[in-house]
Amino acid sequence: MSRVYNFSAGPSALPEPVLRQAREEMLEWRDSGMSVMEMSHRGKYFSIIAEELESDFRALLNIPENYKVLFMQGGASAQFSLIPQNILQGKTRACYVKTGAWSEKAISDAQNYCDVVVSASSEESKFTTIPDFSSWVLDDQAAYLHYTSNETIHGVEFSEIPNDNGLPLVSDMSSNILSRQCDVSRYGLIYAGTQKNMGPAGVTVVIVRDDLLGGASKATPPVFNYAEQAKNNSMLNTPATYNWYLVGLVLKWLKKQGGVGAIEQRNIAKAAKLYQAIDQSSLYHNPVELACRSRMNVPFILADDALDKPFLVAAEANGLFELKGHRSVGGMRASIYNAMPEAGVLALCDFMSEFERTH
Numbered sequence: 001m002s003r004v005y006n007f008s009a010g011p012s013a014l015p016e017p018v019l020r021q022a023r024e025e026m027l028e029w030r031d032s033g034m035s036v037m038e039m040s041h042r043g044k045y046f047s048i049i050a051e052e053l054e055s056d057f058r059a060l061l062n063i064p065e066n067y068k069v070l071f072m073q074g075g076a077s078a079q080f081s082l083i084p085q086n087i088l089q090g091k092t093r094a095c096y097v098k099t100g101a102w103s104e105k106a107i108s109d110a111q112n113y114c115d116v117v118v119s120a121s122s123e124e125s126k127f128t129t130i131p132d133f134s135s136w137v138l139d140d141q142a143a144y145l146h147y148t149s150n151e152t153i154h155g156v157e158f159s160e161i162p163n164d165n166g167l168p169l170v171s172d173m174s175s176n177i178l179s180r181q182c183d184v185s186r187y188g189l190i191y192a193g194t195q196k197n198m199g200p201a202g203v204t205v206v207i208v209r210d211d212l213l214g215g216a217s218k219a220t221p222p223v224f225n226y227a228e229q230a231k232n233n234s235m236l237n238t239p240a241t242y243n244w245y246l247v248g249l250v251l252k253w254l255k256k257q258g259g260v261g262a263i264e265q266r267n268i269a270k271a272a273k274l275y276q277a278i279d280q281s282s283l284y285h286n287p288v289e290l291a292c293r294s295r296m297n298v299p300f301i302l303a304d305d306a307l308d309k310p311f312l313v314a315a316e317a318n319g320l321f322e323l324k325g326h327r328s329v330g331g332m333r334a335s336i337y338n339a340m341p342e343a344g345v346l347a348l349c350d351f352m353s354e355f356e357r358t359h
């Protein structure tokens with residue numbers, strides 16, 4: 001077996017110790033006599049897994065008690081519709097900030113439920129910047145303010161929490177949750193798909209402040225009603241049990257790494273190395289303004305796009321996989337989430353420098 005360095009944007013590389021533990025426990029979890037996949041979600045063994053999952057997640061992000069944590073299905077994409085369905089609370093408008101492909105999608109889906117006020121947009125810069133907070137137009141009659149803290153496709157990340165002007169702040173953290181410290185108490189709601197920094201695809205975490213619960217529109221299906229799921233510990237119906245277990249293993253791995261603060265330092269160092277390799281070269285270019293470059297998703301284009309294919313072929317021959325950029329942006333993208341070891345980033349930098357020398 002030879003495992004490669006996998007730079008996929010998601011589903012993405014998982015920590016190897018997690019995969020090994022899952023393999024070891026495949027036939028029997030602890031002393032249960034059965035695989036996690038075979039357990040009743042209401043049985044005594046799975047209850048332990050579910051309780052540890054929530055308490056580890058709360059501890060890692062220091063989630064205050066007045067917030068519920070939900071583990072849902074439907075991906076972050078479902079949340080684009082579920083957020084307005086659940087937390088408009090009778091209001092007709094919501095503010096959104098447009099900073100890339102994912103916030104654009106969130107806006108387009110929310111428009112089915114409310115009037116969207118685009119408070120700020122970086123479309124003119126082709127999504128390579130974040131509009132200065134002071135320029136944002138915030139409507140005080142809006143139900144909430146939504147932004148995407150890391151734009152996975154455009155490689156743009158917020159390094160600070162924006163001013164909310166008293167509106168409940170809602171953030172899509174699908175591609176940077178648990179990669180950096182985060183003051184949950186500043187938010188009304190945080191959501192994220194798990195398939196980047198938290199585990200395999202199939203679970204979506206929602207952290208929601210208590211006062212935002214209970215006002216869902218009547219048309220909201222019960223399994224997508226936050227208050228109902230909160231009352232039922234996210235088990236109104238059968239949850240994705242094995243995925244919960246795997247997310248739980250990733251959280252335990254992260255705790256062993258020293259938690260979010262420690263992994264953030266490693267993420268800063270990894271990203272700095274890669275951006276340095278790009279900025280020093282005359283072949284590679286990253287178009288994002290320095291202050292909002294993502295630590296998680298690093299897009300770069302080659303000076304001559306005829307070299308894209310040879311670059312990808314040679315990268316794979318060197319054990320570096322999934323570097324092709326998103327089709328809407330082109331070029332390359334290296335996703336370097338928590339599970340990407342520093343050695344993987346160094347191997348990529350070495351390869352890029354060698355490729356430039358020989359091309």
Ligand SMILES: Cc1ncc(COP(=O)(O)O)c(C=O)c1O
Nearest residue numbers: 075076077102152172174175193
């Ligand atoms: C920032 C962001 N939001 C939302 C999504 C959509 O997630 P899903 O495919 O789980 O619905 C993605 C997927 O890559 C993403 O990166």
